[in-house]
Amino acid sequence: MTPAPRGTAIKGSKRRSRPYMVAAMKPENSCGAAALRAEFKTRMEEFARREIHGHDELRDCKTMPPKLWRAIGDAGLAGIALPREYGGGGGDLRALAVAAEALTAQGGVKGIATSWLGRQLVARLQILAHGTPAQRQAYLPALAAGDITPCLAISEPGAGAHPKHLTTHARRDGGDFVISGEKAYLTNGPIADIFLVLAITDVAAGRKRYSILIVPHDAPGMEFTDGVEIDFLRPAPHCGLRLHDVRVPAANLLGGNGDAFERISLPMRTAEDALFAATIAGSMRHLLARLAGELDGGALDDEGLSELGRLAVAPDGLSALAFRAAELLDMDAAGNAGQVAAISASARDWARTMNDRIGALMTCGNFVPSDGLAAEYRNIDKTLGIAKSAHVIMAQRRAGTLLAS
Known part of the structure; x- marks a missing residue:
């Protein structure tokens, strides 16, 4: 079904506010849900290797190439977390987490994941969760097909x-x-x-x-x-x-x-922070693989080799944190919001420490990173600085609570 013509009203049944009921959007059983997530991960990995990997020039584009958006829709990856009745994949937030990580781990371009994930979350957490039946029918099929973009x-x-x-x-x-x-x-x-x-x-x-x-x-x-x-x-x-x-x-x-601020804005921020950790976990995997590919083993001393080995498994922990945060949101988004916020804060701090350590390895000896590797590292580093002042304020509040306890 095509979206309502631009500039026209959407007429529907009597409007009522409804909570974000994740349970109604879950696959039928846990085994089926796990299999579905594995399928989305595989499909996203294949897509990223085919369409994104090796295309460093994408980091110089100021906007997403329309051809790439169309390819995402054609691959059935534009509506992973929307119900099948609207043409979506029937997945949950955990499906989004594993797909987002796969996208950055295989593609290596964080900006693509940011744009893709923004579309997914607005469609699921806003229009699906709060829209009237008329609004859902007007927009969700087109969103699932990748035909329109929300902001x-x-x-x-x-x-x-x-x-x-x-x-x-x-x-x-x-x-x-x-x-x-x-x-x-x-x-x-x-x-x-x-x-x-x-x-x-x-x-x-x-x-x-x-x-x-x-x-x-x-x-x-x-x-x-x-x-x-x-x-x-x-x-x-x-x-x-x-x-x-x-x-x-x-x-x-x-x-x-x-x-709307309490019902829409705050839950959206919580979900964004949780799934941000998944995209960073994938970005770290890609960055480390690229660094290892460019490093001459002789450029590292014993401590450098040990550090590279420690960093090699660090994204696994970050991935586990992101998946757990998404799982908590799938179970009870409102009730688990505080725990999810704590996990997201820990994941961000961990990622920042990891990135600093990777940066130190990139300056060891006479090693000179390629322009692509340097740009990839810079993108992750600057991304981790987004909303830094807000995160500092939250950290200070947690410190105050701890000191007062």
Whole structure:
């Protein structure tokens, strides 16, 4: 089924807010689920070796080549975590984790995994979890086929994603919402067909109430900006967006009115952090394999050889952490959010330490890494620095809790 024409209302049954019920999307039994994950891993490995491996030039592309997106859809990898009734693969978040790791382990281009994973999570955690039946039918089949791209628009210039500082707002005008404001750091923004825009729709007792509205990319009043230059994570495209009195039907409201930050934004961040560890585990595998291929064994002394051996198995631990985090989200996303956040923080710290140690090996003796290897290392290093200040604040809070206990 094709998506609703851009700029038109989506009419459906009475809207109601519903929790993210992962259990309803699980395969029938654990054996079947494990087999399905193994299948997705194999298919993604084959795809990455065929379409991505060895193409270092992809890191110089500012946007995903349309041919590559089409290949992902044709390979049946655009909707891994969507139900089969919408044309998806019927997988869960663990399936996404193993596929994401395979994509980076075999392809070695982290930006492709970032762009691909963003599409998967918006489709599953937002439209599938919170959409009306009409919204699901309008968008999910096209998302599963890889025919359209969504973009979640939360962050704003100078505010990040902090709810106290966001200002984009939407006022009700008859049967429509009229949106004004500015968004930033939009992953997949330049190629998106629809935007899920977080906007203030009410202020109660001095507290902002947020909602998500589905906005077609060509709605009148949409102005795209270059935004902050991101010279890594390519070819994942990014941009900014200004909304000048953009009018959309009230039927484009995704989920309930006024509770979107708690119900949509926070769970999305938790899942992103968890699956980020899977993409980094794969990236580390690829980086280490490439480093070993370029190193002359004689360039390392005994300690260097031992260090390379220790690092060779380190991605296995990172992979296990990512899989466990995804498993906890599959079991009970809300109830396990705190534990998942702790696992994700540990995985990020571990990955940063691993990357520093790999960097030290790359400077040993007279070894000179190839341009491709150096670029791959730099991409991982800069990726691990994303949202550094937010992670520092969270670490300080954990330290305060520990000291007070």
